[in-house]
Amino acid sequence: MGRAPCCDKANVKKGPWSPEEDAKLKAYIEEYGTGGNWIALPQKIGLKRCGKSCRLRWLNYLRPNLRHGGFSEEEDNIICSLYISIGSRWSVIAAQLPGRTDNDIKNYWNTKLKKKLLGRGKNSRMNRLSAISGQDPKDANGGEENNYLQNLSSSALERLQLHMQFQNPFSFYNNPAFWPKLNPFQDKTIQSLQFLNASNNQNNPIQGISISPQQAAVECSTISNLKAEEHQNSESSNFVGQSNYKGIEPVSGFTQTELNYLLNNESADCLPTLSQNIAEFDCFKEMNETKDNLGWWSNDFVDANSASSNSWDSATKVNQSEELYQVYTLGYGMQ
DNA sequence: AACGAATCCAACCGCCGGTTC
DNA sequence: GGAACCGGCGGTTGGATTCGT
Structure with missing residues (x-):
């Protein structure tokens, strides 16, 4: 009925x-x-x-006390940081910005902030390619990459891109207590990785891989319930302070300086890791060009999921991890 | 000035979870 | 226990406006 x-x-x-x-x-x-x-x-x-x-x-x-438009840089930073941490939970983000509605923030993100943020990284990559090849940047970025992008949800892609710009010290695979019980999807990932390893020259192991297929699969899995609960428990306590948003320390680990760089074109000179990553920024650069470094994946993947997982139901978790599995396997030519 | 493209944003849609009966 | 109802949410749409040629 x-x-x-x-x-x-x-x-x-x-x-x-x-x-x-x-x-x-x-x-x-x-x-x-x-x-x-x-x-x-x-x-x-x-x-x-x-x-x-x-x-x-x-x-x-x-309703009274609403503000429309005229987002400040501080609000930009908060929205950006929270989006990266918790995803498109606009009502939660709006709760941290007095006078703003979820709809306003959602529109603002979709029409301006997203472009402002992702545009920077894209341009960096384009400029780099242009400098190397002498080609028009528009031509240097091949169509194959675009095909990858089309296979991803915008949210997953955006957040993945943003996460890739930073190194996160949190090492998921070094904490077996966080490893979830494997599900069929994870088994699929293991199989893919095993196939990848087997098909690679044994004398030419993928440089820089510091994790086993099992560990990688765990990282490619839905984020563990432990992490989800951990974040859920900590979420409310993070959002306290004199103003609504004071005290927020996003899971993504973005610092104010980093956000200022991304949003406001401030200097990245004082951010050696960030500036290096920004210069090389592109969603699949590492995958396409080297296949030699899974380090970014472990941290970023786990972080992105753990941060947004507190509102997932089981089906959503599977879908989102499938999306990220697509990122992973497409990047490595597993599909 | 005219036209199409791009952008903006208010409003709608449909799903989900909680509550009530 | 479960059907019905409601509020809340995020994604999407489409009309209005702005921009570029």
């Missing part, structure tokens, strides 16, 4: 709100509150609107 619609869609108005509708809704809520029932609200007021639409209008536009 299907779910009953929240309203009679044939008799509700859709589209932009008129000033009269806004005034009615605002006046009623300010005087009587929502009454704990958005669905019944439009009928009480005499609005031909869906209750959900009323709720959205109130929350995103009419």
Whole structure:
């Protein structure tokens, strides 16, 4: 049996709100509150609107103390940092920015901040390729890479790209207590890695691999429940302080200086590791060009997932880890 | 000035989890 | 216990606006 619609869609108005509708809704809520029932609200007021639409209008536009546009650099940093840490949980991010709505932040990220952030890295790569080859940067970045990108969800890709710009000292594979029980997906990864190892020249082991296939598979797996719970438990305690967002220490480990560099073109001279990584920044550079370093994967993968996993249900975990598995296997030509 | 492309953002959609009955 | 209901959320859409040629 299907779910009953929240309203009679044939008799509700859709589209932009008129000033009269806004005034009615605002006046009623300010005087009587929502009454704990958005669905019944439009009928009480005499609005031909869906209750959900009323709720959205109130929350995103009419309620007091809202700010629109004009995001500060500090807010940019917070949004960026939180996005990298917890993903597209806009309501959580909005909770750290007084006066901002999740919708506003989501739009701001999608239209401006994302481009600002990822554009930097992309340009760095393009410029580097251009300098090396003398080619037009647009041509230097082959179509094959674009095919990889098309196979990824934007969220997974963005966050992976951002994570790749930094070295994270947290070593997942050095902490067996965090290793989850293997599931079929992980077994698949193991098999792929074993195949990869077997097909590689035994005398030419992949340089720099410091982990076993089992360990790599663990890293490519869904993040362990332990890490998820750990983060979930720590999440609320992180978001405390004089202002709402003071005290946040994102799981990604971005420092203020690093974020300033990414967002505001500040100097990276004082960031040897960062500047090195930025200069080489591209999602699949290491995969495509060297196949010799899995170090970034272990840390970044684990970190990206652990940070966002606290809201995953089991199906989502599988899907997201599958996405990252795609990153992994596509990059190494396993598929 | 005119047109198409790109961008912005308000609003909608559908899913999920919690609550109520 | 489970169906119905509701609020909340993130993803997506499409109209309006701005930009580039």
